[in-house]
Amino acid sequence: MSLRDPGRAGQTFQVDDAVRRALAAWGKERDSEIGRLNLARAAQKLTADQRIQLHQRLAEISLGLLFVLQEKSRRSG
């Protein structure tokens, strides 16, 4: 995939404010149990559509983190 991929520009990217807040709070304490508990509480307060968005963004972030982990290890040899 490239930044110049013509299909990429045609997609919309929306993040609801409540979802954005939940993601921001989780991002600060991503590796801790408290962070996960706060995420669970925040998810319970979201509507069904917002929860779908939250899952989608979290899945994308997770894959992004995995990709960067692999890239860093590839560079370090």
Add this chain to the structure above:
Amino acid sequence: MERDEALAAWAQQQRALARSLNVSLEVWMDELDAAAVRTTGLTGAVLGAAMANGLGMAVLDRLDGPKLAAEARTLVDPNPPRVASPVLAEAIRRADEIPAGAGARRLKRSAPDRPDRVEAEPLPSANAATPDAPGEEGDP
């Protein structure tokens, strides 16, 4: 070794994340598969993570979403359960998370434990009549 530890930590985080979101690991891995083909969201996530780790935008040229999702699935669920029931599959995947008891061993064994058959002389009552079998006591 350090790489393996980082990947194992990532996989562990995914399992914890699925639990926090109150979804099964199967559902969460489906979410990862779906995220792999949403190029805009995935590109944004990769860029954000790359910038935070001091990598440049050139990493995007090596991004292959479906391949990444397949690797993610292998990390999160290295030994997929061979059962049809989603409830039992989730139980097997989560069995190692409870340290106490022998649940994981029992769920993951390939064959059930059966008592050994003991070959011995028949007991004195072996030929006695019962409501289900006439027995041999009265036979000439």
